[in-house]
Amino acid sequence: MSTSDESQTGSLFKQLRDIQYALDRSAIVATTNASGRIISTNQKFCSISGYSASELLGQDHRIINSGHHPKEFFRDLWATIAGGQVWTGEIQNRAKGGHLYWVDTTIVPFLNSRGRPYQYVAIRFDITARKQAERRLREQGTLAKLGEMAAVVAHEVKNPLAGIRGALQVIGGRMPHDAPELAVIDGIRARIDALNQMVQDLLLFARPTPPTMMATSLVQLFEGTASMLSHDPLWADVEIVLPSDGPTLRVDAAQLQVVLSNLLLNAAQAIGGHGRIEVTVESDPDWCEIRVSDDGPGLDPEIRDRLFEPFVTTKHRGSGLGLATAKRVVEMHHGTLTVDSSETGGAVLVIRLPTH
Numbered sequence: 001m002s003t004s005d006e007s008q009t010g011s012l013f014k015q016l017r018d019i020q021y022a023l024d025r026s027a028i029v030a031t032t033n034a035s036g037r038i039i040s041t042n043q044k045f046c047s048i049s050g051y052s053a054s055e056l057l058g059q060d061h062r063i064i065n066s067g068h069h070p071k072e073f074f075r076d077l078w079a080t081i082a083g084g085q086v087w088t089g090e091i092q093n094r095a096k097g098g099h100l101y102w103v104d105t106t107i108v109p110f111l112n113s114r115g116r117p118y119q120y121v122a123i124r125f126d127i128t129a130r131k132q133a134e135r136r137l138r139e140q141g142t143l144a145k146l147g148e149m150a151a152v153v154a155h156e157v158k159n160p161l162a163g164i165r166g167a168l169q170v171i172g173g174r175m176p177h178d179a180p181e182l183a184v185i186d187g188i189r190a191r192i193d194a195l196n197q198m199v200q201d202l203l204l205f206a207r208p209t210p211p212t213m214m215a216t217s218l219v220q221l222f223e224g225t226a227s228m229l230s231h232d233p234l235w236a237d238v239e240i241v242l243p244s245d246g247p248t249l250r251v252d253a254a255q256l257q258v259v260l261s262n263l264l265l266n267a268a269q270a271i272g273g274h275g276r277i278e279v280t281v282e283s284d285p286d287w288c289e290i291r292v293s294d295d296g297p298g299l300d301p302e303i304r305d306r307l308f309e310p311f312v313t314t315k316h317r318g319s320g321l322g323l324a325t326a327k328r329v330v331e332m333h334h335g336t337l338t339v340d341s342s343e344t345g346g347a348v349l350v351i352r353l354p355t356h
Contacts, residue, residue, distance in 0.1 A: 023042075026125075030061075089105055098287045102131040103126060162196075214251070218281055241279065243281045251333055262325065277294050287355060289352050334354050
């Protein structure tokens with residue numbers, strides 16, 4: 001090789017090193033083999049995910065799966081890159097510490113002489129701040145309108161409802177216990193209670209109060225919530241399995257009970273009032289994870305993506321604010337509420353709360 005060739009080669013290597021240096025400081029980079037196992041990563045991937053390189057190497061990207069995206073999302077991703085095409089999109093991931101982050105992702109397949117991928121390079125950019133800003137803008141617009149509506153509703157609807165219900169109770173109390181009109185009165189009272197609950201959901205969502213943190217036994221909270229809901233006829237044919245032990249956390253017990261009630265009621269409605277709901281809890285020194293699983297048909301991908309938006313519901317009961325309110329309450333506790341898929345079908349709602 002001539003001196004000129006050596007100089008050109010050295011210059012090319014330097015350019016490649018410079019590009020690598022710039023890429024490592026601006027992007028999250030990982031290389032996987034044909035089966036998706038990580039074979040190399042850069043420091044920025046380790047920093048944002050919280051995993052060391054030794055923890056990431058040999059794993060696939062399910063190690064950072066947040067559960068936000070449905071299985072169809074990743075099937076489409078793999079179909080694209082396995083076919084030799086570049087895939088681009090936005091993905092929500094979960095770091096080792098439990099927090100969520102968003103990345104703008106490009107996955108490039110490298111093809112062998114037969115046109116088949118032998119490895120993939122994923123280049124990602126952290127867009128968490130942008131996604132949070134977009135969400136805040138959406139929420140601020142919604143909450144401003146809801147706040148105005150909530151004040152009107154509280155004054156014009158909630159108080160008169162209490163008076164009407166009280167009058168019906170007095171009238172019913174004066175009737176013989178076998179009077180046929182009692183069934184009509186009970187039906188009216190049930191509708192008033194449903195409307196009152198809708199108003200309460202609206203007020204709680206639009207104007208939440210800061211949580212008052214106190215040491216609370218999760219097991220007692222689970223048992224109290226389940227006992228409270230057991231009087232609803234919807235639960236007559238529902239088997240609910242609660243954990244026998246769990247940690248004590250500093251939470252607002254009343255607010256967290258609202259969250260659990262919403263999750264359990266949502267699960268009961270998902271299985272049509274017939275089936276099994278299981279609550280499990282796991283904790284480590286940093287996080288406590290509560291999972292509410294049902295054995296229903298699961299979630300349609302379109303509903304799944306909008307599950308925590310206000311007024312989104314497929315149920316015949318409820319205001320469409322239950323899960324949106326639950327998410328707000330959990331986030332006020334510095335936690336997260338997400339949806340996952342069960343291996344045996346159904347849906348899993350996952351609460352993650354800090355343990356300190």
